[in-house]
Each structure stands twice: as C-alpha cells, then as structure tokens.
Amino acid sequence: MSQPVDSAVSAVRTYVEQHRATFLDDLAEWLRIPSVSARPDHAADVRRSADWLAAALTATGFPTTEIWTTPGAPAVYAEWPSPDPGAPTVLVYGHHDVQPAAREDGWHSEPFEPVVRDNRMYARGAADDKGQVFFHTLGVRAHLATTGRTAPAVHLKLLIEGEEESGSPHFRDLVERHADRLAADVVIVSDTGMWSEDTPTVCTGMRGLAECEIRLHGPDQDIHSGSFGGAVPNPATAVARLVAALHDEHARVAIPGFYDDVVELTDRERELFAELPFDEREWLRAASSHATGGEAGYSTLERVWARPTAEVNGIGGGYQGPGSKTIIPSSAMVKLSFRLVAGQDPGRIEKAVRDWVAGQIPDGIRCEIAFSPATRPCLTPLDHPALESVARAMGRAFGTPVRFTREGGSGPAADLQDVLGAPVLFLGISVPSDGWHAPDEKVELDLLLKGAEASAHLWNDLAEHWRHVP
Amino acid sequence: MSQPVDSAVSAVRTYVEQHRATFLDDLAEWLRIPSVSARPDHAADVRRSADWLAAALTATGFPTTEIWTTPGAPAVYAEWPSPDPGAPTVLVYGHHDVQPAAREDGWHSEPFEPVVRDNRMYARGAADDKGQVFFHTLGVRAHLATTGRTAPAVHLKLLIEGEEESGSPHFRDLVERHADRLAADVVIVSDTGMWSEDTPTVCTGMRGLAECEIRLHGPDQDIHSGSFGGAVPNPATAVARLVAALHDEHARVAIPGFYDDVVELTDRERELFAELPFDEREWLRAASSHATGGEAGYSTLERVWARPTAEVNGIGGGYQGPGSKTIIPSSAMVKLSFRLVAGQDPGRIEKAVRDWVAGQIPDGIRCEIAFSPATRPCLTPLDHPALESVARAMGRAFGTPVRFTREGGSGPAADLQDVLGAPVLFLGISVPSDGWHAPDEKVELDLLLKGAEASAHLWNDLAEHWRHVP
Numbered sequence: 001m002s003q004p005v006d007s008a009v010s011a012v013r014t015y016v017e018q019h020r021a022t023f024l025d026d027l028a029e030w031l032r033i034p035s036v037s038a039r040p041d042h043a044a045d046v047r048r049s050a051d052w053l054a055a056a057l058t059a060t061g062f063p064t065t066e067i068w069t070t071p072g073a074p075a076v077y078a079e080w081p082s083p084d085p086g087a088p089t090v091l092v093y094g095h096h097d098v099q100p101a102a103r104e105d106g107w108h109s110e111p112f113e114p115v116v117r118d119n120r121m122y123a124r125g126a127a128d129d130k131g132q133v134f135f136h137t138l139g140v141r142a143h144l145a146t147t148g149r150t151a152p153a154v155h156l157k158l159l160i161e162g163e164e165e166s167g168s169p170h171f172r173d174l175v176e177r178h179a180d181r182l183a184a185d186v187v188i189v190s191d192t193g194m195w196s197e198d199t200p201t202v203c204t205g206m207r208g209l210a211e212c213e214i215r216l217h218g219p220d221q222d223i224h225s226g227s228f229g230g231a232v233p234n235p236a237t238a239v240a241r242l243v244a245a246l247h248d249e250h251a252r253v254a255i256p257g258f259y260d261d262v263v264e265l266t267d268r269e270r271e272l273f274a275e276l277p278f279d280e281r282e283w284l285r286a287a288s289s290h291a292t293g294g295e296a297g298y299s300t301l302e303r304v305w306a307r308p309t310a311e312v313n314g315i316g317g318g319y320q321g322p323g324s325k326t327i328i329p330s331s332a333m334v335k336l337s338f339r340l341v342a343g344q345d346p347g348r349i350e351k352a353v354r355d356w357v358a359g360q361i362p363d364g365i366r367c368e369i370a371f372s373p374a375t376r377p378c379l380t381p382l383d384h385p386a387l388e389s390v391a392r393a394m395g396r397a398f399g400t401p402v403r404f405t406r407e408g409g410s411g412p413a414a415d416l417q418d419v420l421g422a423p424v425l426f427l428g429i430s431v432p433s434d435g436w437h438a439p440d441e442k443v444e445l446d447l448l449l450k451g452a453e454a455s456a457h458l459w460n461d462l463a464e465h466w467r468h469v470p
Numbered sequence: 471m472s473q474p475v476d477s478a479v480s481a482v483r484t485y486v487e488q489h490r491a492t493f494l495d496d497l498a499e500w501l502r503i504p505s506v507s508a509r510p511d512h513a514a515d516v517r518r519s520a521d522w523l524a525a526a527l528t529a530t531g532f533p534t535t536e537i538w539t540t541p542g543a544p545a546v547y548a549e550w551p552s553p554d555p556g557a558p559t560v561l562v563y564g565h566h567d568v569q570p571a572a573r574e575d576g577w578h579s580e581p582f583e584p585v586v587r588d589n590r591m592y593a594r595g596a597a598d599d600k601g602q603v604f605f606h607t608l609g610v611r612a613h614l615a616t617t618g619r620t621a622p623a624v625h626l627k628l629l630i631e632g633e634e635e636s637g638s639p640h641f642r643d644l645v646e647r648h649a650d651r652l653a654a655d656v657v658i659v660s661d662t663g664m665w666s667e668d669t670p671t672v673c674t675g676m677r678g679l680a681e682c683e684i685r686l687h688g689p690d691q692d693i694h695s696g697s698f699g700g701a702v703p704n705p706a707t708a709v710a711r712l713v714a715a716l717h718d719e720h721a722r723v724a725i726p727g728f729y730d731d732v733v734e735l736t737d738r739e740r741e742l743f744a745e746l747p748f749d750e751r752e753w754l755r756a757a758s759s760h761a762t763g764g765e766a767g768y769s770t771l772e773r774v775w776a777r778p779t780a781e782v783n784g785i786g787g788g789y790q791g792p793g794s795k796t797i798i799p800s801s802a803m804v805k806l807s808f809r810l811v812a813g814q815d816p817g818r819i820e821k822a823v824r825d826w827v828a829g830q831i832p833d834g835i836r837c838e839i840a841f842s843p844a845t846r847p848c849l850t851p852l853d854h855p856a857l858e859s860v861a862r863a864m865g866r867a868f869g870t871p872v873r874f875t876r877e878g879g880s881g882p883a884a885d886l887q888d889v890l891g892a893p894v895l896f897l898g899i900s901v902p903s904d905g906w907h908a909p910d911e912k913v914e915l916d917l918l919l920k921g922a923e924a925s926a927h928l929w930n931d932l933a934e935h936w937r938h939v940p
Contacts, residue, residue: 038793100795106691166793193697207696211794220758221576224907226677226879227663229809230779231770232759237713237782240804243706244714288690288800289702291834300701309700312707313797318784319805323508323636324681324842325570326807326880327783327907330758334710335789337796339699364761372794409696410796437694437797 009396011146012456016138016449023138023452024121024445026056028114030096030130031123037073037097037166046073046162049096053133053160054078060137061144062158068178070170073097073162077181080140080156088466089155090459091184093416094133094191095164098125099437106439119445126443127434132190133160135429135448139455146456153463157184161412164191167211168412169373175419185468186386186423187416188458190451192407193430197447199277200398201405202391203426205379207308208340209410210349210371214242214357215333217366222318222327229328233364236317236332242360243334246310250296253310253338257352263343265306269382272404273301286432305406309339339408346374376414379406380424389461390425397453409436427454479866481616482926486608486919493608493922494591494915496526498584500566500600501593507543507567508636516543516632519566523603523630524548530607531614532628538648540640543567543632547651550610550626558936559625560929561654563886564603564661565634568595569907576909589915596913597904602660603630605899605918609925616926623933627654631882634661637681638882639843645889655938656856656893657886658928660921662877663900665746667917670868671875672861673896677778678810678847679880680819684712684827685803687836692788692797699798703834706787706802712830713804716780720766723780723808727822733813735776739852742874743771756902775876779809809880816844846884849876850894859931860895867923879906897924 035049036042050067053076058065062078076096101111101124109115114123121131140152147153159182161171175182195201218235219228248254265273278301280292294303303309317332319325338349350371361367380387382404394402413424429451435441505519506512520537523546528535532548546566571581571594579585584593591601610622617623629652631641645652665671688705689698718724735743748771750762764773773779787802789795808819820841831837850857852874864872883894899921905911 038791038795040792100789100791106800209696209796211796213794218759221905221909222907223758223905224879225779225781225783225807226679226809226877227902227906228757228759228774229781229807229878230777231762231764231773232754232757233761233763234782236785236804237716240710240713240782240785243710246707284702287698287702288693289688289698289834290836291703291832292701293703293833294701303701304698307700309695311695311699311798312704312710312788312802313695313795314788314790314799315706315710315802316786316790318782319570320784320786320803321570322510323570324683324805324807325508325783325907326679326681328781329784330576332782332785333790334706335794337695337699337794339696362761363763364759366760407696408699409694432697435691435693436697437692437795439691 005396008146012142012453015142015145016452019138020449027131027134028121030134031114031125032112034112035097035162036100037163038100043073046097050074050076050162053096056137057158060141068174070163070174072170075159075161075174078158080152082153082155083151086468087154087463088185088468089157089183090462091157091159091182091187092136093159093187093189093413095129095161096133097162097165099165108440120442121445122440122442124441126441127430128436128441129164129191131443131448132428132430132451135451136190136455138452140459142452142456143459147460153459156459157182164411167209167372168375171412172415172419175415179419182420184420184422185466186425186462187413187420189411189413189424189426190428191411192426192428193432193434194428195276195403195405196431197444200394200400200402202387202394202402203405203407203428204382205342206377206407206413207410208344208346208377208414209375210338210340210346211336212353212369212371213333213335215331215368217331218364219328219330222330225326225328232328233362234328235365236329238362238365239315239317239332239334242357243312243315245360251294253308255352255356258308258349261343261345261348262308262341265302270302273299273305276301276403304408306341308341308344311337313337339410340377342377342379344377346376375410375412378414378417378424384423386423386425386466389458389465390427393454393458393461396457397450427458475866478616482612482923485612485615486922489608490919497601497604500604501584501595502582504582505567505632506570507633508570513543516567520544520546520632523566526607527628530611538644540633540644542640545629545631545644548628550622552623552625553621556938557624557933558655558938559627559653560932561627561629561652561657562606563629563657563659563883565599565631566603567632567635569635578910590912591915592910592912594911596911597900598906598911599634599661601913601918602898602900602921605921606660606925608922610929612922612926613929617930623929626929627652634881637679637842638845641882642885642889645885649889652890654890654892655936656895656932657883657890659881659883659894659896660898661881662896662898663902663904664898665873665875666901667914669747670864670870670872672857672864672872673875673877673898674852675812675849676847676877676883677880678814678816678884679845680808680810680816681806681842682823683803683805683840685801685838686831687801688834689798689800692800695796695798702798703832704798705835706799708832708835709785709787709802709804712827713782713785715830721764723778725822725826728778728819731813731815731818732778732811735772740772743769743775746771746873774878776811778811778814781807783807809878810847812847812849814847816846845880845882848884848887848894854893856893856895856936859928859935860897863924863928863931866927867920897928
C-alpha cells in the first residue's frame with residue numbers, strides 16, 4: 001500500500017491538477033451561498049450551505065453523510081471507514097458558516113459572487129473556511145485514485161459546523177451529544193493558516209475567545225445637550241472611559257486577575273518564533289495597518305499568537321448620521337472581544353470582566369452586559385508524535401520542510417480535545433494576506449491545491465505511523 | 471393709545487382665547503412639514519416650511535414678506551412699519567427648521583403628525599421653535615384688535631431662519647448682507663424657555679456652540695481581531711481614549727486654554743440663580759436622567775447656564791449590528807459639541823481643540839477633524855432698561871412678576887447683537903419638560919397662548935418706554 005515518496009508526490013500532484021477546474025467550479029457554487037451565522041436573517045442560507053456540503057460529500061464518495069441540527073445552525077457530519085479495522089480514526093474539523101460581508105464595506109466585487117483574479121479566488125469564506133474544508137474532498141479522492149483504494153487508509157470522519165463565526169454556541173453540546181460517533185484518535189483542524197506562500201508551517205495552537213456587549217444607559221431618552229449638557233452623566237462618555245480604562249500604560253489589560261492563569265511562553269517557543277522570517281513591513285501590509293503596538297515586553301508575533309488581548313470590535317451611541325444633532329444620547333454600547341491563551345478559562349475571564357465593569361459605572365448610568373458563548377484556547381505540545389505526520393504531509397505537498405507557528409484566531413478545537421480526549425492538530429494553507437473577516441477575502445489557488453495534496457498524503461502517513469490504541 | 475393695564479390684559483386674553491382654535495390648527499399644519507435642516511434629504515421640506523410661513527405672515531397682515539435664500543436653507547423676513555416714524559424698531563428672531571426625529575427614537579406618536587393630549591401639542595418643533603415663532607402672529611393681531619390699530623405701535627420686523635438646528639452656517643452672512651433692512655433698536659429672540667409653568671422668567675443669555683466630528687483611521691479596512699488583535703492600534707480604542715481624556719478628574723474640560731476667556735459668574739448672578747425654586751428631583755425628571763454630575767464647584771444651574779462643556783453627541787465605529795463580528799475596525803468617529811459662555815471665542819476654541827486632538831493621536835492612527843460653523847455665546851446685561859419692557863409684558867400675560875434666568879442652549883442671537891449693534895432680549899414660554907431635541911417634544915398650549923399675550927403687550931410697552939434713538 002506504501003509507494004515511493006517521489007512517485008506518490010507526483011501522482012497526487014497530477015491528479016489534483018487534472019481535477020482543478022471542476023473543484024474550483026464546485027467551490028465557487030458553495031461560496032455563492034451567504035451562510036452568515038451571526039445574522040438571523042441568513043439562517044436559511046446557513047441551512048442551504050449545510051445541504052450543499054452534505055450533497056458534495058456524498059458525491060465525493062462518503063458512504064455516510066448527515067445533517068446534524070442544533071438549536072442554532074446545522075453542522076454536517078460524514079464518515080468513510082477504512083477496510084482496516086486497526087487503522088486510526090481521524091476527525092477533520094472545519095466550518096461552513098462565514099463572517100458578515102457587504103459590498104459597501106469596501107469589497108471590489110460582490111462578496112458572495114466569487115471571482116478569480118491573478119490566480120486568487122475572491123469571496124467571503126474563500127479562505128475562512130469553505131476553501132479549507134473543501135480541499136479535503138479533492139484530497140481524499142486523490143488519495144484513493146493514486147493508491148488504487150476504494151476507501152481511505154484511515155477511518156475518516158468530517159465534522160463541519162455552522163456556527164463558528166458566531167462563537168460556536170452549540171458546538172460543545174453537539175460534540176457531547178455525538179461523542180460516540182465522533183470518537184477519534186486524532187483531530188485535524190483545517191481552519192488556520194500558514195506563515196506565507198514560501199514558508200509552509202504547521203500551527204500548534206489557537207487563542208480562545210470571550211465576547212461581550214456592554215450597553216450603558218443614561219437619560220431615558222436622548223436629551224438636549226444645551227439644556228442639560230454639563231450637568232448629567234453622558235453614557236457615550238462613560239462607555240469611552242470604560243474602553244480607555246481597559247488597558248494600562250504598558251498596553252496590558254487592566255482587568256484584575258486577567259493574566260492570573262496565563263501559561264507563559266517558554267524560552268524555546270520564543271526562539272522558534274524569533275527564527276521565523278518576520279518582516280514587519282510585510283506583516284503591516286497584511287494587517288492593512290500603519291504601526292505595530294501592543295503589550296510591552298513582547299514581539300509582534302508573541303502578541304498575536306501567545307498573549308491575551310482586549311479589543312473593541314464595535315462602539316456606538318447617539319447620532320451618527322450626516323450633519324449634527326446636539327443631544328446627550330440615551331445609551332451607548334461597546335462590543336469587546338478578549339482573545340485568551342493556554343491556561344485561561346473563559347468562565348473565570350467572564351467573571352473578572354463583569355466584576356471590573358461593575359466597578360467602573362458612574363452614578364446615574366445603568367449597565368447591561370451580555371456574554372456570547374466562549375471559545376477555549378488550545379495548544380498542541382511541540383513534542384507530540386502525530387505532529388510529524390502532518391508536518392511530513394505538508395512537506396511533501398510543498399516540497400520543503402515545514403516550520404511551526406501558532407494562530408491568533410480562535411476555533412472550537414479545544415472542545416474537541418476536551419470531549420473526545422484526542423490530540424488536536426492543524427492543517428491549513430491560508431496566508432495572512434487572505435483577509436479573513438475583511439473585505440476582499442481571497443484564497444491563493446495554488447495553495448488551495450497544495451492543501452488538497454497535503455490532505456491526500458496525510459491519510460497514508462497517519463495510517464502508517466499512527467495506529468488506533470483502544 | 472394707552473389703555474388701563476387691567477382692561478388691556480383682559481382684552482388681549484379674550485382675543486387670544488377666541489382665536490385659539492384657528493391658531494392651533496394653523497400651527498399643526500406648519501408642524502406637519504418636516505423641516506429638518508441637518509438632513510440634506512429634507513432640503514425641500516425646509517423650503518416648503520419657509521413658503522408656508524411667508525404665506526401665514528402675509529395672511530396675518532404683514533405688508534412685506536420675503537423669502538431670503540442662502541447657500542443652505544432659506545430664511546423668512548417680514549416687516550410691518552408703525553405709522554409713528556419715531557417708534558422703535560423691533561426685530562423678532564426665531565427659526566423654522568427643526569431637529570431630526572423618527573418614530574423609532576422613542577416617540578409615542580409620529581413626530582411630524584401633531585397630536586393634542588392633555589392640553590399639550592406633541593410634535594417635533596412644537597416648542598423649538600415653530601410654536602414660539604407662531605405665537606407672535608396671534609400676538610400682533612391681538613395687539614391691533616385690542617388697541618384699534620391698523621399697524622403695530624412699533625416698527626415690527628421678523629427674521630425667521632432655516633438653519634438654526636444645523637448651527638446657522640449662513641446666518642451671519644445673511645444678517646450682514648441685509649443689515650440695512652434688519653436695522654433695529656432692539657432684538658427679541660423667541661427661541662428660549664422659562665423656568666416653569668408657575669415661575670415665569672425672562673432669559674438673559676444663551677451659551678454658544680462649537681461642534682466637530684473627529685474620525686480616526688486605523689487599518690485600511692476592517693481586519694481580523696484574532697490574526698492581528700493585540701499588535702496594531704485600534705481606532706475605536708483610540709477614539710474612546712480621546713473622549714476619556716476630554717475631562718479631568720474634576721469634570722473640567724482638559725483641553726489647554728479652554729477656560730482662558732470665560733467670564734466668571736458674579737456673586738449677584740450666583741445669588742439670583744440660587745433664589746430660584748430649584749428642585750433637583752424635578753429637574754432630573756425633566757432631564758430624563760438619574761443623577762446630576764459635572765464640573766466641581768458649581769451648582770446644576772450654574773453648570774447648564776454659565777459654564778462651558780464638552781459633550782459627546784455621537785460615537786461610532788466597527789460592527790454595531792446584531793450578534794458579533796471579530797474585527798478591528800478600520801475607523802471610528804466621535805461627534806463632539808462644546809457649549810461656550812460669555813467671553814469665549816469659537817475660533818480660539820476650535821484652535822485649542824485642534825491642537826489638543828493632534829497631540830492625542832497614537833502612532834499608526836490618522837485623524838480627520840471637521841468643525842461646523844459655530845454659534846457665539848450671548849448675554850444681556852441685567853441692568854438693561856429694555857429688559858423691563860419684556861419683564862412687564864410677561865408679567866401682564868402671567869399675572870405675576872417674572873424672575874431672570876439664563877439658557878443652556880445656543881442661538882445665533884450674538885450675531886444679531888454684533889452686526890446690528892442692538893441689544894438682544896429673550897421672550898420665550900417653553901418649559902424644561904418640553905423635550906427639545908428629544909422624542910415626544912411638546913408645547914403646553916396654555917403657555918403658548920400666554921406667549922401670544924406677552925407679544926401683544928410688548929409692542930405697546932416698548933413703544934411707550936423705548937424710543938428710537940438715531
């Protein structure tokens with residue numbers, strides 16, 4: 001069943017190239033479905049996206065394909081057993097929902113009408129995460145075609161959820177409910193990126209995420225800033241002061257207890273980060289930003305990969321239209337998100353935030369605070385043996401050894417680790433310039449196909465090097 | 471020409487009562503025109519409002535009625551000379567434009583469909599300022615009818631502008647252009663309020679107003695708060711810090727130079743303020759607010775009447791819709807308004823704000839700041855003789871001596887004082903609960919008719935006590 005590496009590499013590559021056009025047409029069809037899970041008015045689209053994927057997985061050859069409903073958006077589950085009962089079981093995780101997007105946010109083409117320009121496909125979800133889910137369908141077909149198999153070398157399972165972009169509120173329940181079906185030796189998460197086109201990497205962990213909306217209420221209605229200004233508390237001012245107090249002068253989060261459980265970076269990890277070919281100007285370009293800045297004592301990579309944050313995602317209150325309106329607004333709100341790192345517990349962070357906010361509210365202002373369901377941080381030990389399979393599969397696809405990174409974003413991978421007791425590994429081909437959550441999100445088509453190649457190699461490698469241990 | 475006071479009072483009252491119904495029907499018709507000057511999409515409505523008023527003034531008997539165009543919204547001018555060449559010339563000032571209003575802001579009825587409930591008329595502009603402009607039409611007719619005149623005892627001029635609610639950007643130009651036509655011995659501003667239904671008062675000054683919108687630009691587009699959060703400046707955080715830095719720990723405006731030219735309250739003025747029957751709970755109810763608070767060392771009345779302020783009228787940036795969106799926003803903005811008091815020059819304040827803001831912007835954030843045309847503060851000396859005529863006219867309408875207040879709001883009265891060299895006096899019947907700029911703005915119908923009575927008495931009193939001094 002094992003082939004010489006070079007011939008396997010070129011066989012997989014040839015297969016993937018031959019099926020490139022159909023694969024991209026199918027992906028574009030999926031991307032046309034605006035499966036925005038954060039918007040209740042798109043609920044039907046998220047369901048349509050799940051149905052589309054289930055049909056595509058059936059067409060790929062998965063003998064079992066199911067829609068798993070939740071109180072929110074549905075997930076898609078598929079499995080394809082190996083004929084070898086002792087083969088390891090691999091669970092692939094991804095998501096089929098996407099971030100909100102509108103042409104007027106600054107897109108150069110319709111976000112839900114994919115276009116290919118310069119060998120890139122532009123669409124909301126092209127990289128995050130439909131593209132990276134979909135390369136596995138081409139990967140498994142390449143694996144079968146190039147090895148002459150009719151079923152994969154591993155017991156293959158896919159769980160593609162529909163609420164990742166709204167904080168996966170029902171994901172842990174779903175995983176707990178279906179823990180028997182989902183049982184796996186290893187989890188492969190395809191919802192991360194790599195360093196760059198030239199430096200393929202494997203991610204070893206993601207940050208967690210706690211999100212809240214804080215609304216401060218002042219006057220019962222908007223009131224005249226001339227008649228009353230200067231003599232009553234203004235909720236827009238209060239919300240601004242709250243945000244200003246979030247960080248201290250070292251740009252550290254000023255909420256008491258926020259850093260209590262943080263697992264600090266080891267010297268070895270800081271060395272690995274420092275060895276990466278980091279170019280601040282390039283990074284800033286990918287960030288569309290004009291300066292770096294953040295917690296004192298840490299590099300940019302350390303800040304985004306291994307340090308917790310508090311960021312304002314939205315702020316609003318009073319009159320925002322054209323012209324002016326001389327009011328003291330009745331209320332103002334801020335949406336905050338906290339990225340969490342290994343060791344931090346979302347429940348403890350929520351309590352710390354609530355306690356801190358309660359102490360910041362001035363007389364005459366009433367505070368409402370609501371947390372969305374949180375996502376735990378997650379970290380794969382650098383010395384885990386299964387990481388070698390992923391690194392080799394990526395290395396074969398890219399023709400070069402891979403390096404190791406972390407990911408600043410968040411995913412529900414930690415719930416899979418918790419519930420299933422399986423190590424979580426990351427296989428992703430997105431690059432920082434892909435513009436996740438931003439206008440003009442895109443995926444590099446060459447990398448997308450490398451992802452399919454890596455997927456094809458991975459199932460063989462895991463079957464050879466990783467046996468099911470009951 | 472002079473009558474015994476008691477008989478004049480009852481004759482005016484009877485006339486006003488008899489014409490109450492028609493007067494209110496006409497006012498309601500005017501209030502149905504949504505003359506929102508701050509909204510470009512309402513420009514035609516503002517013009518329609520001017521035309522309506524001009525026709526109403528012609529119907530009232532003004533021999534000359536004109537629409538005065540500006541580069542923005544038009545003003546209405548009318549004049550009605552006295553047969554007595556030596557009579558004083560009085561210029562009445564008001565405005566026919568209104569604040570924005572929408573049912574969903576919390577109105578209990580359509581803001582531009584007046585309804586009468588509990589002897590109050592609810593509509594945007596009912597008190598600010600259409601109701602207070604319109605009572606003069608009934609006032610002058612009562613004056614003529616009860617004195618048997620065919621023309622007023624004074625040379626009466628009206629200037630009703632159409633841009634007061636957007637900061638009167640073209641008003642000073644307009645006044646300068648028409649200074650000859652507008653020449654007057656005294657200016658009567660009907661765009662203020664009085665203490666309460668039971669305590670009629672005459673206002674002696676208004677605060678000025680400087681307004682700006684500050685927009686801070688960070689990333690060139692919204693970016694992913696996971697991939698980049700913690701390592702680049704966030705413009706929403708920066709705008710919040712700017713707002714938080716606006717005031718010091720004593721709630722004083724922290725902009726260097728802001729208080730340099732402030733004319734401080736005299737002991738006598740503080741005494742007059744302190745003698746008013748101020749009930750903090752009632753005031754808070756009128757303010758729809760739940761606590762007082764402001765500059766240390768000053769009472770609530772001093773804070774709103776005689777101290778300058780910095781207030782947030784609107785703040786916004788990033789994602790404000792339902793659910794969450796894990797972004798660092800590309801930009802954020804704040805609309806600030808500064809109320810100014812006697813002595814403060816809007817131009818110097820604008821410079822102080824610009825200098826201060828420039829020093830607050832962090833690396834990687836670009837700042838845009840735009841000021842709207844400002845309104846100067848204005849103050850009538852307490853010992854001015856023409857104040858006596860206004861106080862007497864109000865006293866006759868209300869049957870009780872009046873007291874003196876100031877007004878926290880702003881109007882372009884100071885420009886009239888500057889350009890025409892005439893003292894500015896205030897005649898207004900609105901009360902604090904009228905909800906200027908707020909949902910459910912209303913006017914008390916009994917007070918509105920007292921305004922008409924005061925207007926009727928004032929022309930006689932001024933003609934008797936105030937001669938034209940060439």
